[in-house]
Amino acid sequence: MTSALVIGGTGFVGYHTTEELLDHGYEVTVFSRGSRGYPSEPRDGVTYVAVDRTDADALEAAAERVDPNIVIDNAVFQPDAAREAVEIFADVGAYVYVSSGGVYDAHEIPKREDETPLHAYAEEYAGDNTMRTYGPRKAECDRIVRAAADRGVAAMCVRPTMVYGPKAVASSDTSLVGSISWAEDLPELQDHHDYWIDRLDRYDRVVVPGDGTAIWHRVYVEDVARALRIVAESGTPGEAYNAADRTVFTMEDVIDLIAETLDTTVEVYHASRRELAEFDLDPDDFVLYHHLGSNYPHVLSTCKLSSLGWDSTPPDVAMERTVEESLTSDRDGSMFDPGREAEERFLEAVAE
Template sequence: MSLSSRRVLVTGGAGFIGSHLTERLLADGAAVTVVDDLSNGDRDRIPDGADFLEADLTDPDALEGHLEDIDLVFHLAASKHVDTDRPHGQFDDNTRMTRNILEAMADAGVTEIAYTSSSTVYGEAPRPTPEDFAPLEPISAYGASKLADEGLLSARAHSHDLTVWNFRFANVVGPRLRGAVIPDFIEKLLDDPERLTILGNGRQEKSYLHIEDCLDAMCHVVEHADDAMNTYNLGTRTTTSVDRIATIVADELGVDPEREYTGGERGWTGDVPKMRLSIEKLAALGWEPRRSSDEAVRQSTRELINELR
């Protein structure tokens, strides 16, 4: 299935991944409508050529009358803070948004949805973690909400003629990223190049996927996978530690700070210290990332320094 000439709704399209996805879809010839409440997104990120609806998707009527001409939904909107101080509210918001979207799709006869899940659904699983690993035991409310949403989508896919592309992301990095380790380190070192505070012990180690590779993978899966429920890990075969990220950021800024650690194996409550997803299923579908984790981190560091200076 080609995305060219498709009519696509992107929820969360003013956010980091959503705004890049909107640009990619427009470039591929799709007609795009962005839905975002702008609580985390930025209106200025939405490119010319996309229609925009400001709406709160926890409202069951938010999409009323807006899906009649839509072929495919990319659902990225979510409350994303893993260490939130309102875990039950976050779980309720995320699952309510997905339920409301599914109901609106059913009312409008839309039968295709691509959903951005997360590696957090696996919890602290053996690495590399394949899509069929079980039991899934997330350790954060965010991960629990993503797993619950996957359940809602699976139930609809297998009982109501819905096609779902379900993406379990590694850490996606690139321009416009905020509230994550790379921009955090850049901002700290621009403010004080002599000292860098690192959450945890610095030995947390995860896969990092550049946004360009992420978009390529998402579009490839949608265009080539055609089961009712298509679940794919999106990541790299490599990992990068927090200490290594600190080294890369310092190198790109030309500084040599003293490092201070807050201690413990986790950076925050709900943080999974070690994560690497198996991408064998994705490779079997014909796609491999162009960049390693280190290469994704370094390219993103350069891009973000240009934005944040």
Template sequence: MPSYDTALFVGGTRFIGRHAVEAFLGAGYDVTTVTRGEHGDPFADRDGAENLRGDRTERADLVDARDAVDPDVVVDFIGLHPGEVREATDVFADARYVYVSSGSAYVPGDVPMREGETPLHPCDPEQEDDDSVETYGPRKAECDRAVFAAADEGVEAMAVRPVLVQGPHDYTERFGYWVNRVAEHDEVLVPGDGGSLLHRVSVRDLARALLLVAEEGAPGEAYNAADRSAYSLDRSLELIADALDTEVEPVHASARELAAHDVAPIDVPLYAPDPMLVSTEKLAALGWESTPPAEYVANTVQAHVEAGVTGPEESLDRRTEEAVIAAVADE
């Protein structure tokens, strides 16, 4: 197996990239992140880590970063549009290129969704340059197709498709919503019967997956990244409560009961109306293992509590939540 020791990250200073920098440094790499500098550099004082200022939408900035680093491995965390990935795979054609995609690239339906079998979303030209939430899945799917096309041209390009990523420094605060609810309240509103299944992955496990695929993945392939075991929304609350050494009572409400208070089930973070599960066999075949949920949830809970995370700004407000809980109790 060839030896790699120099990595360039396009992005890498916020959430997933932050943990990936740690994983690559721990494996002996020199790591350079190229960012616009909007979120600071958490590795400014770390040996082996450097930051370059650059805009990934500017080809000249990518070329400058490539020439300055001469990377063995490139990990692209912030490719949101297919044209950006086409540009990156061209600029970094001589490196091992790993694109951080998403499970949202799949057309939902298969349980589990499998690489190479479950269809990817189509993406029309108008969607490619759009920035709306509605086109996120199609854009990620088209970015994956750009990776595959580059591999067909001889570039050692691969994609990793994480599902819901959880861990410290998660700026989306979606899991933090539930941590805060369990920490502050005895009763918590849960849409449906609590069995909502949305596959998760620890951010530290994902960082190890990116390192593994960078070194051992096959060009032209995609690799799902998710826990080897899945757990429900109710189980999430149990794991959080265990980590906080407390108890919580989930109060289940139907779509009708929620609608009476102008709430839709999807207004509640991490609720999935249908199971979203992916196969993890391909990544496991490379030797990857996931951390037991109880262990990484405990670490995540501690980090969120220490950081004062309360959830996304648009989260369901507690007053409305309590009104629904009271209405369910009266039925």
């Protein structure tokens, strides 16, 4: 049986990647920082090992014991970790680094792996775990991983854009699971979609900043997991592969899809920055707008990944699974709530 190692395997993408590998006959070892995210009843075919990723010697020793055929690495956020990884896993059949769609530093439609410039990196970013340096740090990790292929390492990158989907996870404690894979320092408890799912489930009127046409490409989590497996099996060393839904949605499209999934009708009220300010609100107070609200659309080409036989889940199916799990969870997106009272004041004013 082919063995796979998933580093960061109890997080959001890592958990689904483990499931994907199990479904395709792999024997899986999961490395994570501790046992908090392990299932109370370990799954057949999975071995859990506590390893501190920041301890290169411990990581190497654990990797030698496991001796995997392929490695899926969800936990590289600093260039030093990338350098260590491509050395430790230099002899595996495939090393796949989970990068990010945030590595790109150019406004292009779509952003292509081998054409669109990446963020520049500065040494002053080392050790900085904030969103300010996230794109440059991940981009530098990409360069390190891709350069390793020139030395004969079977190393590849997968660049998911904003990840969404059900948090059906290894532990019943949902606080152990990440909700979005773009940054290690984002809150792990809730998905940005949870806010809108809860809003549309509870109210028949909602405020949407702007005109609703902002576009930020997304990707369903199970599709990311499938992309990681397919690249490990069929990808070309040194290459990077974007991972994003084959359908691109505006912000309002996402809200409409959630409403359709909930089988509800909701009145959407658009508001400019000036109009919101009258009620002590700001467009960036509304989650998804914060990510989707760029003046320039964020769209990734997925042609390279699709050429390997990958495709994305139909949007209605992906959203149905996402909504169903969100409603049965303890999450309601309240950490992203701009304040319903302020929204109500706005809604009452525009209804007069």
